[in-house]
Amino acid sequence: MIEYISTHAQALNVLFNGTMVLIWTLYFQVFLVNHLRQGRNMIHIDLGAAQGARSRCLVTNLSSNAVYVQAIIADLSSNGATSRTRITDREEIPLDETKDPLARTNRGTLHTGQTVDIGSLEDLVSRAQIRLHEHWSADSIDTVTITVVAISGQIDRIVAASKSFDSxxxxxxxxxxxxxxxxxxQIRPRQTREEFSQMLRDQKFG
Known part of the structure; x- marks a missing residue:
């Protein structure tokens, strides 16, 4: 056995080194995949808790890190026409009816696994109507698309996610x-910047 090892030492050394390189390559690949998954942001949008226009729109942060919700945008479609506007603030709630001013906005931090109720579909349409100065009702909409735009807490970039609901x-x-x-x-960061950055910069308060 010792004689065999001595005779084939060079070949065995090459085989051993090759095996070690393969093992470390696999370890590195697993580490890289896990790292990329942890750095990927995922926001989920869903309806629940009621039926029809009273359905609550729920936003959940499925990322491995916290995100800050910067804006919520609605695209309302009816008879081939579409209007887009920000519906981040709960403008359907009069300021004098709440003691907490933060209750009138959906801006804020969403921690990992946290779900927030951003209002019913009826509420979202009402906010859009106030913003657009147009007459919309939940019963007249063919499709509504909700987009959540957020700032990632792990990396310095804007992220976004959207879902469409047919009526x-x-x-x-x-x-x-x-x-x-x-x-x-899940909207790609570059597309998010191109599509929504100007709208966010145009936000006016007051």
Missing amino acids: EHLDDGGSVFTAKNILTH
């Missing part, structure tokens, strides 16, 4: 909203 109008005058997809679309 089915019922005979009794009500509506039922159904998500087009189960999963929430």
Whole structure:
């Protein structure tokens, strides 16, 4: 055995080194995949807790780090026409009806695994109507797309996610909203900057 090892020492050394390189490569790949997953932001948008226009819009942070919700944007579509506006602040709540001013906004930090109720679909449409100075009602909408724009707490960039809900109008005058997809679309950072940065810069307060 010793004689065999001595005779083939060079070949065995090459085999051993090759095996070690392969093992370390696999370790590095696993580490890199886990690192990329931890750095990836994921925001989920869903409806629940009620039916029709009274359904609550729920936003959950599924990232491994906290995010700061900077804006919520709604795209309302009806008869082929679409209007877009910010609906971050709960403008349907009169200022004198709440003791906590922060209750009138959806801006704020979402920790890992945290879910926040940003209002019913009826509330979101009401905010859009106030912002747009247009007449919209939840029962007249064909599709509503909700986009959450946030700032990542781990890396210095803007992230966003969106989900669209189709409306089915019922005979009794009500509506039922159904998500087009189960999963929430995660918008790429570059697309987020190009599409929403100007809208965020144009925000006016007061």
